[in-house]
Amino acid sequence: MRVSVSLVALVAFLLASAMLVVHAHALSNEALGIMSDVLGKIQLLESRKVNVSDYVRVLDEAVREYQVCARSDGQSCDEELIGKLQALSGELDKAIAGSESTYYVYIARKVAVGAALASIPIATYVLLPWLISYAWLKTKAKWIMLPRGGRKNDNR
Amino acid sequence: MIIDEEVFAVIIAIAIVTSALGVSLSVLPRRGEPFEAIGLLNEKGLIGDYPSVLPANSTLRLNIYVYNHNGKAELFMVKTFIVERGILPSNTTWLNTTPVDTLLVVLPDQGNSTLPFEARLSVPPGQYAFVAELWRLEPTNSSFIYTGRWVHLYFNVTAPLG
Numbered sequence: 001m002r003v004s005v006s007l008v009a010l011v012a013f014l015l016a017s018a019m020l021v022v023h024a025h026a027l028s029n030e031a032l033g034i035m036s037d038v039l040g041k042i043q044l045l046e047s048r049k050v051n052v053s054d055y056v057r058v059l060d061e062a063v064r065e066y067q068v069c070a071r072s073d074g075q076s077c078d079e080e081l082i083g084k085l086q087a088l089s090g091e092l093d094k095a096i097a098g099s100e101s102t103y104y105v106y107i108a109r110k111v112a113v114g115a116a117l118a119s120i121p122i123a124t125y126v127l128l129p130w131l132i133s134y135a136w137l138k139t140k141a142k143w144i145m146l147p148r149g150g151r152k153n154d155n156r
Numbered sequence: 157m158i159i160d161e162e163v164f165a166v167i168i169a170i171a172i173v174t175s176a177l178g179v180s181l182s183v184l185p186r187r188g189e190p191f192e193a194i195g196l197l198n199e200k201g202l203i204g205d206y207p208s209v210l211p212a213n214s215t216l217r218l219n220i221y222v223y224n225h226n227g228k229a230e231l232f233m234v235k236t237f238i239v240e241r242g243i244l245p246s247n248t249t250w251l252n253t254t255p256v257d258t259l260l261v262v263l264p265d266q267g268n269s270t271l272p273f274e275a276r277l278s279v280p281p282g283q284y285a286f287v288a289e290l291w292r293l294e295p296t297n298s299s300f301i302y303t304g305r306w307v308h309l310y311f312n313v314t315a316p317l318g
């Protein structure tokens with residue numbers, strides 16, 4: 001008796017779950033594949049220190065528009081999404097082709113900053129005594145040296 | 157030497173410390189532990205004041221907050237479920253039922269988004285749980301991976317009004 005009551009309750013719950021307003025949608029394998037490809041390219045560009053905010057925004061808009069389309073039972077949602085992703089993928093390919101120079105510039109800048117910062121102690125060790133001596137000489141350049149006791153042997 | 161040697165040694169020590177600090181802050185990569193987060197917000201997009209009792213055939217309205225701190229742009233999928241009270245996922249296992257809805261969002265590193273969710277409750281009176289799971293697209297194998305992050309909200313469904 002208890003088993004049958006549990007079974008009825010389970011069936012009732014499953015029926016109730018089915019009655020919920022379901023508008024889940026599933027991406028086609030093709031759309032998912034291109035989406036992964038596009039995201040991988042964005043992440044590659046990001047690792048090369050390229051600003052990807054515009055690409056992220058375009059991909060996000062495409063995904064959101066797809067969801068709106070899928071909820072309205074659109075038939076060509078996947079095709080529209082794939083078209084947008086392919087266009088974005090083409091732009092990303094161009095960006096990737098020119099991204100190596102950006103990465104080298106980034107590395108060169110990092111190395112230059114690191115070298116400049118690392119040279120601070122050496123520069124201090126070499127230049128500080130010289131600077132102090134130079135400043136000392138500059139401030140005392142117009143001083144006149146006199147022997148003790150005044151101008152006794154001054155023949156000018 | 158014009159400058160005292162001990163004073164000079166102190167100046168050199170300060171220069172070495174400054175240099176080491178500068179190199180570590182500006183050149184070496186600063187990467188914290190990568191993570192992503194999901195949060196549950198009420199209809200107005202605020203924490204708290206969640207619906208607890210809803211009549212049948214009414215609409216459950218919530219907002220889901222997603223945050224990306226993985227150090228790179230990510231595509232997240234939020235799977236939402238309305239299940240019997242007590243049926244919850246864990247950090248390692250996800251719900252093996254059909255989601256009510258799936259929400260997709262692309263976030264840059266340290267980006268966040270609040271996703272509105274609503275579902276009509278055409279269910280018999282009883283105790284239910286709203287569950288939202290966070291999944292992440294893994295580009296290398298073109299599949300979504302469960303992040304182990306999830307949120308839930310218990311609520312009661314009463315007899316329909318009128």
